[in-house]
Amino acid sequence: MLNNTKTIYMDYQATTPVDQRVFDVMAPYFTKHFGNASSSVHSYGWIAEEAVKQAREGVADILGATSPSEIVFTSGATESNNLAILGVARRYPKKGRHLITAATEHKAVLDPCKAWEAEGGSVTYLEVNSEGIISLEQLRKAITPGTILISIMHANNEIGVIQPMAEIGQIARAAGVLFHTDATQSAGKIPFNVEDIPVDLASMSGHKIYGPKGIGVLYVRRRGPRVSLMPLLFGGGHESGRRSGTLNVPGIVGFQAALRLSNQERVQEASRVLKLRNKLWNNLNAQLEGLSLNGSDRHRLPGNLNFCVENLEVSRLFQEIPHIAISSKSACSSDSGTPSHVLTALGRSPEQAQSALRIGIGRFTTEEEVAKVANDLSAAIRKVKETSTQFTP
Numbered sequence: 567m568l569n570n571t572k573t574i575y576m577d578y579q580a581t582t583p584v585d586q587r588v589f590d591v592m593a594p595y596f597t598k599h600f601g602n603a604s605s606s607v608h609s610y611g612w613i614a615e616e617a618v619k620q621a622r623e624g625v626a627d628i629l630g631a632t633s634p635s636e637i638v639f640t641s642g643a644t645e646s647n648n649l650a651i652l653g654v655a656r657r658y659p660k661k662g663r664h665l666i667t668a669a670t671e672h673k674a675v676l677d678p679c680k681a682w683e684a685e686g687g688s689v690t691y692l693e694v695n696s697e698g699i700i701s702l703e704q705l706r707k708a709i710t711p712g713t714i715l716i717s718i719m720h721a722n723n724e725i726g727v728i729q730p731m732a733e734i735g736q737i738a739r740a741a742g743v744l745f746h747t748d749a750t751q752s753a754g755k756i757p758f759n760v761e762d763i764p765v766d767l768a769s770m771s772g773h774k775i776y777g778p779k780g781i782g783v784l785y786v787r788r789r790g791p792r793v794s795l796m797p798l799l800f801g802g803g804h805e806s807g808r809r810s811g812t813l814n815v816p817g818i819v820g821f822q823a824a825l826r827l828s829n830q831e832r833v834q835e836a837s838r839v840l841k842l843r844n845k846l847w848n849n850l851n852a853q854l855e856g857l858s859l860n861g862s863d864r865h866r867l868p869g870n871l872n873f874c875v876e877n878l879e880v881s882r883l884f885q886e887i888p889h890i891a892i893s894s895k896s897a898c899s900s901d902s903g904t905p906s907h908v909l910t911a912l913g914r915s916p917e918q919a920q921s922a923l924r925i926g927i928g929r930f931t932t933e934e935e936v937a938k939v940a941n942d943l944s945a946a947i948r949k950v951k952e953t954s955t956q957f958t959p
């Protein structure tokens with residue numbers, strides 16, 4: 567077995583550990599309270615059903631939803647994004663068949679959009695500026711009478727860049743177009759709720775907010791407008807027919823606990839994480855030349871760093887830092903040989919995009935870890951660059 571007890575984890579955009587407090591809340595629902603939430607004739611079922619009911623009410627409350635029925639539990643943000651995009655597109659074909667999204671979205675948004683194109687629909691992929699932010703003017707121009715959905719992520723998983731949600735929501739409302747956001751990276755980290763941000767659908771995932779893997783939420787607005795979905799999964803009619811499948815009771819309980827903790831501790835945690843990130847970035851820049859930040863500095867998640875290192879052979883770097891868990895690009899795409907579509911959308915060349923590093927700082931990152939990573943990473947980068955001979959970008 568591989569051992570990682572000495573490896574410093576700084577890849578919090580890929581996933582996060584389950585907070586012990588979340589785990590403790592979940593544990594009884596694996597063993598003692600294992601009932602099926604749909605078993606309505608005995609106490610095992612009632613206990614599970616009650617736990618789901620309370621978790622749904624809690625999530626709705628934290629997100630500012632008007633009704634618990636606006637919360638659909640899924641297997642994760644990938645499913646939530648698929649359900650939002652294909653569920654809306656397939657539900658309103660008479661209104662139109664055109665979707666709008668952005669080039670820097672997660673594959674779990676881009677791929678269902680491609681699937682929709684294969685079904686005969688059309689999709690506009692908005693470009694972003696060099697900071698990673700879409701143009702509201704281009705968004706307005708892209709809307710046609712046949713546009714049914716705008717899907718723009720709140721915060722980007724690779725570069726942490728935050729899009730102007732309020733403005734996008736206003737544009738969508740004014741045009742009578744539904745607005746979906748992939749809020750997987752923003753929920754619990756920066757202010758996100760569906761009262762202040764006029765979204766109609768929003769995707770989230772447990773394992774990005776110190777909760778378990780395999781559980782997600784899709785928020786679906788019920789009033790003003792009432793959003794209806796064509797389901798992706800058919801079966802027992804769970805989640806009011808929007809998502810069949812036996813409910814993941816421990817996951818649902820854990821999601822609620824994770825979202826609640828993240829929101830309660832958000833302000834303090836964000837300021838602590840931001841200080842650590844700034845410290846790391848300043849320290850790296852003091853020791854190295856030729857670093858350039860990818861994406862906006864100002865409109866950015868507190869825990870995200872993503873930068874290009876001039877002329878760096880990233881594969882050789884990773885051999886030098888087995889004790890540091892950082893990422894060269896999104897962990898979410900399996901085609902690791904190709905340059906990041908997010909970085910190329912910012913205007914980076916494929917070579918530059920291949921020399922990018924993503925560092926994710928989070929709840930359990932310490933000052934000592936930041937200091938060690940700054941020093942060890944700098945030394946490793948210098949070593950790789952000094953011994954690099956034939957590599958020309």
Ligand SMILES: *Cc1c(COP(=O)(O)O)cnc(C)c1O
Nearest residue numbers: 642643644672674723750751771
């Ligand atoms: C991680 C992530 C996803 C995928 O979430 P899963 O729950 O792992 O399916 C989707 N979008 C963004 C922005 C993410 O960071």
